[in-house]
Amino acid sequence: MKKNIIWAVLAMSVFFTACSTGYKHLKTSKETGFSVRNYHTFDLQYTFPEGADTLAPRFAESKRLATKLITANLAQKGLVKSQSPELMVNLSVQLQEKTQTRTTDFRTDGLPKYMGQRRYSWKSEEIEVGKYQEGTLILDIIDTKNDKLVWRSGVKGILPENTAKAEAGLTAAINDLLGKLQ
Known part of the structure:
Protein backbone atom coordinates (compact mmCIF):
# COMPACT_ATOMS: atom_id res chain seq x y z
CA MET A 1 0.00 0.00 0.00
CA LYS A 2 2.83 2.37 0.93
CA LYS A 3 4.52 1.63 -2.41
CA ASN A 4 1.30 2.48 -4.27
CA ILE A 5 1.06 5.80 -2.44
CA ILE A 6 4.66 6.63 -3.33
CA TRP A 7 3.97 5.89 -7.01
CA ALA A 8 0.81 7.97 -6.92
CA VAL A 9 2.81 10.85 -5.45
CA LEU A 10 5.34 10.55 -8.24
CA ALA A 11 2.64 10.19 -10.89
CA MET A 12 2.73 13.74 -12.13
CA SER A 13 6.49 14.24 -11.80
CA VAL A 14 7.39 10.84 -13.14
CA PHE A 15 5.07 10.91 -16.14
CA PHE A 16 6.03 9.99 -19.70
CA THR A 17 9.40 10.50 -21.22
CA ALA A 18 9.80 11.73 -24.74
CA CYS A 19 13.22 10.08 -24.99
CA SER A 20 13.53 6.36 -24.42
CA THR A 21 10.04 4.96 -23.92
CA GLY A 22 7.81 7.70 -25.32
CA TYR A 23 4.08 7.71 -24.99
CA LYS A 24 1.09 6.78 -27.07
CA HIS A 25 -1.66 9.26 -27.90
CA LEU A 26 -5.14 8.10 -27.07
CA LYS A 27 -8.09 8.94 -29.27
CA THR A 28 -9.13 12.60 -29.18
CA SER A 29 -12.84 13.24 -29.16
CA LYS A 30 -14.44 16.61 -29.77
CA GLU A 31 -18.01 17.81 -29.66
CA THR A 32 -19.24 18.97 -33.07
CA LEU A 44 -8.62 23.61 -13.53
CA GLN A 45 -9.52 20.60 -11.44
CA TYR A 46 -7.62 17.37 -10.85
CA THR A 47 -8.59 13.73 -10.42
CA PHE A 48 -5.96 11.66 -8.63
CA PRO A 49 -5.62 7.94 -7.94
CA GLU A 50 -7.27 6.62 -4.80
CA GLY A 51 -4.88 6.84 -1.85
CA ALA A 52 -2.61 9.46 -3.48
CA ASP A 53 -0.62 11.50 -0.98
CA THR A 54 -1.32 14.96 -2.35
CA LEU A 55 0.75 16.66 0.36
CA ALA A 56 4.09 15.18 -0.72
CA PRO A 57 6.64 17.72 -2.08
CA ARG A 58 7.19 16.01 -5.47
CA PHE A 59 3.45 15.78 -5.99
CA ALA A 60 3.05 19.50 -5.32
CA GLU A 61 5.88 20.33 -7.75
CA SER A 62 4.31 18.19 -10.48
CA LYS A 63 0.88 19.71 -9.93
CA GLY A 78 -6.97 33.55 -25.56
CA LEU A 79 -8.49 32.08 -22.38
CA VAL A 80 -8.19 33.58 -18.89
CA LYS A 81 -8.28 31.63 -15.61
CA SER A 82 -11.40 32.49 -13.61
CA GLN A 83 -13.33 31.47 -10.48
CA SER A 84 -16.53 31.26 -12.55
CA PRO A 85 -15.24 29.62 -15.75
CA GLU A 86 -16.99 28.84 -19.00
CA LEU A 87 -14.70 25.81 -19.45
CA MET A 88 -13.52 23.42 -16.74
CA PRO A 112 17.87 -30.27 -18.44
CA LYS A 113 19.57 -32.12 -15.62
CA TYR A 114 19.60 -35.91 -15.36
CA MET A 115 17.46 -36.97 -12.41
CA GLY A 116 17.87 -40.77 -12.75
CA GLN A 117 15.51 -43.36 -14.17
CA ARG A 118 15.07 -41.39 -17.44
CA ARG A 119 13.47 -38.42 -15.78
CA TYR A 120 14.75 -35.71 -18.05
CA SER A 121 12.55 -32.66 -17.85
CA TRP A 122 12.62 -29.07 -18.90
CA LYS A 123 9.74 -26.67 -19.37
CA SER A 124 9.66 -23.21 -20.81
CA GLU A 125 8.07 -20.77 -18.40
CA GLU A 126 7.53 -17.07 -17.85
CA ILE A 127 9.73 -15.54 -15.18
CA GLU A 128 9.54 -12.05 -13.69
CA VAL A 129 12.44 -9.77 -14.53
CA GLY A 130 11.13 -6.47 -13.18
CA LYS A 131 8.26 -4.18 -12.35
CA TYR A 132 7.36 -0.84 -13.87
CA GLN A 133 4.60 1.74 -13.72
CA GLU A 134 2.37 2.53 -16.66
CA GLY A 135 0.38 5.73 -16.48
CA THR A 136 -2.49 7.31 -18.32
CA LEU A 137 -3.02 11.07 -18.36
CA ILE A 138 -6.39 12.31 -19.64
CA LEU A 139 -7.45 15.90 -20.25
CA ASP A 140 -11.18 16.59 -20.29
CA ILE A 141 -12.74 19.95 -21.10
CA ILE A 142 -16.26 20.57 -19.89
CA ASP A 143 -18.59 23.37 -20.94
CA THR A 144 -19.84 24.52 -17.52
CA LYS A 145 -22.89 26.33 -18.90
CA ASN A 146 -24.29 23.14 -20.49
CA ASP A 147 -22.47 20.75 -18.12
CA LYS A 148 -21.26 18.82 -21.16
CA LEU A 149 -17.94 17.18 -22.06
CA VAL A 150 -16.80 19.02 -25.21
CA TRP A 151 -13.23 17.74 -25.67
CA ARG A 152 -11.16 14.78 -24.42
CA SER A 153 -7.68 13.54 -25.21
CA GLY A 154 -4.97 11.59 -23.43
CA VAL A 155 -1.61 9.88 -23.48
CA LYS A 156 -0.42 6.56 -22.11
CA GLY A 157 3.09 5.34 -21.43
CA ILE A 158 5.72 3.98 -19.07
CA LEU A 159 6.76 6.29 -16.25
CA PRO A 160 10.50 7.00 -16.15
CA GLU A 161 12.33 6.90 -12.82
CA ASN A 162 14.60 9.84 -13.73
CA THR A 163 13.00 13.08 -12.47
CA ALA A 164 14.44 15.27 -15.24
CA LYS A 165 13.11 12.94 -17.94
CA ALA A 166 9.79 12.79 -16.12
CA GLU A 167 9.40 16.57 -16.08
CA ALA A 168 10.39 16.79 -19.74
CA GLY A 169 7.89 14.04 -20.52
CA LEU A 170 5.09 15.77 -18.60
CA THR A 171 5.83 19.02 -20.41
CA ALA A 172 5.84 17.31 -23.82
CA ALA A 173 2.66 15.34 -23.07
CA ILE A 174 0.62 18.35 -21.94
CA ASN A 175 1.91 20.53 -24.80
CA ASP A 176 1.07 17.79 -27.32
CA LEU A 177 -2.42 17.31 -25.91
CA LEU A 178 -3.26 21.00 -25.80
CA GLY A 179 -1.64 21.50 -29.20
CA LYS A 180 -4.53 19.45 -30.61
CA LEU A 181 -7.05 21.77 -28.95
CA GLN A 182 -8.44 24.30 -31.42
Whole structure:
Protein backbone atom coordinates (compact mmCIF):
# COMPACT_ATOMS: atom_id res chain seq x y z
CA MET A 1 0.00 0.00 0.00
CA LYS A 2 2.83 2.37 0.93
CA LYS A 3 4.52 1.63 -2.41
CA ASN A 4 1.30 2.48 -4.27
CA ILE A 5 1.06 5.80 -2.44
CA ILE A 6 4.66 6.63 -3.33
CA TRP A 7 3.97 5.89 -7.01
CA ALA A 8 0.81 7.97 -6.92
CA VAL A 9 2.81 10.85 -5.45
CA LEU A 10 5.34 10.55 -8.24
CA ALA A 11 2.64 10.19 -10.89
CA MET A 12 2.73 13.74 -12.13
CA SER A 13 6.49 14.24 -11.80
CA VAL A 14 7.39 10.84 -13.14
CA PHE A 15 5.07 10.91 -16.14
CA PHE A 16 6.03 9.99 -19.70
CA THR A 17 9.40 10.50 -21.22
CA ALA A 18 9.80 11.73 -24.74
CA CYS A 19 13.22 10.08 -24.99
CA SER A 20 13.53 6.36 -24.42
CA THR A 21 10.04 4.96 -23.92
CA GLY A 22 7.81 7.70 -25.32
CA TYR A 23 4.08 7.71 -24.99
CA LYS A 24 1.09 6.78 -27.07
CA HIS A 25 -1.66 9.26 -27.90
CA LEU A 26 -5.14 8.10 -27.07
CA LYS A 27 -8.09 8.94 -29.27
CA THR A 28 -9.13 12.60 -29.18
CA SER A 29 -12.84 13.24 -29.16
CA LYS A 30 -14.44 16.61 -29.77
CA GLU A 31 -18.01 17.81 -29.66
CA THR A 32 -19.24 18.97 -33.07
CA GLY A 33 -18.79 22.72 -33.41
CA PHE A 34 -16.58 23.07 -30.33
CA SER A 35 -13.83 25.68 -30.52
CA VAL A 36 -11.94 27.34 -27.68
CA ARG A 37 -12.30 30.61 -29.57
CA ASN A 38 -15.96 30.64 -28.48
CA TYR A 39 -14.96 30.83 -24.78
CA HIS A 40 -13.14 33.37 -22.64
CA THR A 41 -12.52 31.76 -19.22
CA PHE A 42 -11.38 28.43 -17.76
CA ASP A 43 -10.44 26.81 -14.49
CA LEU A 44 -8.62 23.61 -13.53
CA GLN A 45 -9.52 20.60 -11.44
CA TYR A 46 -7.62 17.37 -10.85
CA THR A 47 -8.59 13.73 -10.42
CA PHE A 48 -5.96 11.66 -8.63
CA PRO A 49 -5.62 7.94 -7.94
CA GLU A 50 -7.27 6.62 -4.80
CA GLY A 51 -4.88 6.84 -1.85
CA ALA A 52 -2.61 9.46 -3.48
CA ASP A 53 -0.62 11.50 -0.98
CA THR A 54 -1.32 14.96 -2.35
CA LEU A 55 0.75 16.66 0.36
CA ALA A 56 4.09 15.18 -0.72
CA PRO A 57 6.64 17.72 -2.08
CA ARG A 58 7.19 16.01 -5.47
CA PHE A 59 3.45 15.78 -5.99
CA ALA A 60 3.05 19.50 -5.32
CA GLU A 61 5.88 20.33 -7.75
CA SER A 62 4.31 18.19 -10.48
CA LYS A 63 0.88 19.71 -9.93
CA ARG A 64 2.42 23.20 -10.05
CA LEU A 65 4.20 22.35 -13.33
CA ALA A 66 1.03 20.90 -14.88
CA THR A 67 -0.99 23.94 -13.77
CA LYS A 68 1.62 26.31 -15.22
CA LEU A 69 1.74 24.43 -18.55
CA ILE A 70 -2.04 24.23 -18.94
CA THR A 71 -2.56 27.87 -17.93
CA ALA A 72 0.14 29.10 -20.35
CA ASN A 73 -1.17 26.94 -23.18
CA LEU A 74 -4.75 28.10 -22.75
CA ALA A 75 -3.64 31.73 -22.33
CA GLN A 76 -1.98 31.48 -25.77
CA LYS A 77 -5.37 30.41 -27.09
CA GLY A 78 -6.97 33.55 -25.56
CA LEU A 79 -8.49 32.08 -22.38
CA VAL A 80 -8.19 33.58 -18.89
CA LYS A 81 -8.28 31.63 -15.61
CA SER A 82 -11.40 32.49 -13.61
CA GLN A 83 -13.33 31.47 -10.48
CA SER A 84 -16.53 31.26 -12.55
CA PRO A 85 -15.24 29.62 -15.75
CA GLU A 86 -16.99 28.84 -19.00
CA LEU A 87 -14.70 25.81 -19.45
CA MET A 88 -13.52 23.42 -16.74
CA VAL A 89 -10.30 21.58 -17.55
CA ASN A 90 -9.94 18.27 -15.69
CA LEU A 91 -6.57 16.54 -15.57
CA SER A 92 -6.84 12.93 -14.43
CA VAL A 93 -4.05 10.47 -13.76
CA GLN A 94 -4.31 6.70 -13.49
CA LEU A 95 -1.43 4.40 -12.58
CA GLN A 96 -0.99 0.69 -12.99
CA GLU A 97 1.92 -1.40 -11.76
CA LYS A 98 2.95 -3.97 -14.36
CA THR A 99 5.36 -6.89 -14.34
CA GLN A 100 7.93 -7.40 -17.07
CA THR A 101 8.53 -11.07 -17.88
CA ARG A 102 10.60 -13.19 -20.20
CA THR A 103 10.32 -16.77 -21.42
CA THR A 104 13.00 -19.20 -20.28
CA ASP A 105 15.04 -20.97 -22.92
CA PHE A 106 17.30 -24.03 -22.41
CA ARG A 107 19.99 -22.37 -24.56
CA THR A 108 20.36 -19.50 -22.07
CA ASP A 109 18.94 -20.96 -18.84
CA GLY A 110 20.80 -24.30 -18.80
CA LEU A 111 20.19 -27.77 -20.15
CA PRO A 112 17.87 -30.27 -18.44
CA LYS A 113 19.57 -32.12 -15.62
CA TYR A 114 19.60 -35.91 -15.36
CA MET A 115 17.46 -36.97 -12.41
CA GLY A 116 17.87 -40.77 -12.75
CA GLN A 117 15.51 -43.36 -14.17
CA ARG A 118 15.07 -41.39 -17.44
CA ARG A 119 13.47 -38.42 -15.78
CA TYR A 120 14.75 -35.71 -18.05
CA SER A 121 12.55 -32.66 -17.85
CA TRP A 122 12.62 -29.07 -18.90
CA LYS A 123 9.74 -26.67 -19.37
CA SER A 124 9.66 -23.21 -20.81
CA GLU A 125 8.07 -20.77 -18.40
CA GLU A 126 7.53 -17.07 -17.85
CA ILE A 127 9.73 -15.54 -15.18
CA GLU A 128 9.54 -12.05 -13.69
CA VAL A 129 12.44 -9.77 -14.53
CA GLY A 130 11.13 -6.47 -13.18
CA LYS A 131 8.26 -4.18 -12.35
CA TYR A 132 7.36 -0.84 -13.87
CA GLN A 133 4.60 1.74 -13.72
CA GLU A 134 2.37 2.53 -16.66
CA GLY A 135 0.38 5.73 -16.48
CA THR A 136 -2.49 7.31 -18.32
CA LEU A 137 -3.02 11.07 -18.36
CA ILE A 138 -6.39 12.31 -19.64
CA LEU A 139 -7.45 15.90 -20.25
CA ASP A 140 -11.18 16.59 -20.29
CA ILE A 141 -12.74 19.95 -21.10
CA ILE A 142 -16.26 20.57 -19.89
CA ASP A 143 -18.59 23.37 -20.94
CA THR A 144 -19.84 24.52 -17.52
CA LYS A 145 -22.89 26.33 -18.90
CA ASN A 146 -24.29 23.14 -20.49
CA ASP A 147 -22.47 20.75 -18.12
CA LYS A 148 -21.26 18.82 -21.16
CA LEU A 149 -17.94 17.18 -22.06
CA VAL A 150 -16.80 19.02 -25.21
CA TRP A 151 -13.23 17.74 -25.67
CA ARG A 152 -11.16 14.78 -24.42
CA SER A 153 -7.68 13.54 -25.21
CA GLY A 154 -4.97 11.59 -23.43
CA VAL A 155 -1.61 9.88 -23.48
CA LYS A 156 -0.42 6.56 -22.11
CA GLY A 157 3.09 5.34 -21.43
CA ILE A 158 5.72 3.98 -19.07
CA LEU A 159 6.76 6.29 -16.25
CA PRO A 160 10.50 7.00 -16.15
CA GLU A 161 12.33 6.90 -12.82
CA ASN A 162 14.60 9.84 -13.73
CA THR A 163 13.00 13.08 -12.47
CA ALA A 164 14.44 15.27 -15.24
CA LYS A 165 13.11 12.94 -17.94
CA ALA A 166 9.79 12.79 -16.12
CA GLU A 167 9.40 16.57 -16.08
CA ALA A 168 10.39 16.79 -19.74
CA GLY A 169 7.89 14.04 -20.52
CA LEU A 170 5.09 15.77 -18.60
CA THR A 171 5.83 19.02 -20.41
CA ALA A 172 5.84 17.31 -23.82
CA ALA A 173 2.66 15.34 -23.07
CA ILE A 174 0.62 18.35 -21.94
CA ASN A 175 1.91 20.53 -24.80
CA ASP A 176 1.07 17.79 -27.32
CA LEU A 177 -2.42 17.31 -25.91
CA LEU A 178 -3.26 21.00 -25.80
CA GLY A 179 -1.64 21.50 -29.20
CA LYS A 180 -4.53 19.45 -30.61
CA LEU A 181 -7.05 21.77 -28.95
CA GLN A 182 -8.44 24.30 -31.42
